[in-house]
Amino acid sequence: MKVKVLNIDGSAGKGDIELSDDVFGLEPRADILHRVVTWQLENRRGIARATRERSDVARTGKKWGRQKGGGTARHGDRAAPVFIGGGKAHGARRREFSQSLNKKLRALGLKMALSSKAQNGLIVVDSLDGADGKTKALAGQLAKAGFGKKVLVIDGEAVNDNFARAARNIVGVNVLPAQGANVYDILKHDTLVLTRAAVEKLEARFNG
Known part of the structure; x- marks a missing residue:
């Protein structure tokens, strides 16, 4: 050509x-x-960054509060998503897009x-x-x-x-x-x- x-x-x-x-x-x-x-x-x-779930955050594993008589719901872990500083519930997973x-x-x-x-x-x-x-x-x-x-x-x-x-x-x-x-x-x-x-x-x- x-x-x-x-x-x-x-x-x-x-x-x-x-x-x-x-x-x-x-x-x-x-x-x-x-x-x-x-x-x-x-x-x-x-890479899509993953969020930290309750197993990834650094919180104590000690039972928080009494099982009964505290006037609140029963909780055994400060890493639960309902607490400030707790893990994300159903958080985003790490994703790589390379082909x-x-x-x-x-x-x-x-x-x-x-x-x-x-x-x-x-x-x-x-x-x-x-x-x-x-x-x-x-x-x-x-x-x-x-x-x-x-x-x-x-x-x-x-x-x-x-x-x-x-x-x-x-x-x-x-x-x-x-x-x-x-x-x-x-x-x-x-x-x-x-x-x-x-x-x-x-x-x-x-x-x-």
């Missing part, structure tokens, strides 16, 4: 780039993308996410070196390019420092290194912008 290389402002760049059909030419399947996104989001969730997913399926999901953007919403730029670290200048370039409201920019080994500094205050523009590319972030953005270095890294990631 051959794609024209653009500059970050949308103007024509230097020539074309050949994208691997094994990475960018697959037919996306909604069921696989759904499984990978669900796995990713569930693993982001924290496991086959490594090959995760890789296939990422390929399909890239392929879906290759069909509609993929831009390849030569590099991000043109940014001078100024948010206003970069916002003007992106507006001129017309990439859309939500743009994900993926660079090579590391993100260009000046570009990252300029982009971090622009709403809807997010930047990742190639190693951080993931299905959820790719799908939730309107446009995926890859540098040449990012394309090389992503293809090497699957071919290696």
Whole structure:
């Protein structure tokens, strides 16, 4: 698959780039993308904390008060839920939400996410070196390019420092290194912008 290389402002760049059909030419399947996104989001969730029940609180086990003649209900334990400082009755249990997913399926999901953007919403730029670290200048370039409201920019080994500094205050523009590319972030953005270095890294990631 051959794609024209653009500059970050949308103007024509230097020539074309050949994208691997094994990475960018697959037919996306909604069921696989759904499984990978669900796995990713569930693993982001924290552990649900358990409440302390009557066996977990530190209270005396000595019988409290007399069995009869006290004028109150019979109690044998200060950890009972009716007392201040007692355990919670029917409290929440500890829950972990992390899931496991086959490594090959995760890789296939990422390929399909890239392929879906290759069909509609993929831009390849030569590099991000043109940014001078100024948010206003970069916002003007992106507006001129017309990439859309939500743009994900993926660079090579590391993100260009000046570009990252300029982009971090622009709403809807997010930047990742190639190693951080993931299905959820790719799908939730309107446009995926890859540098040449990012394309090389992503293809090497699957071919290696």
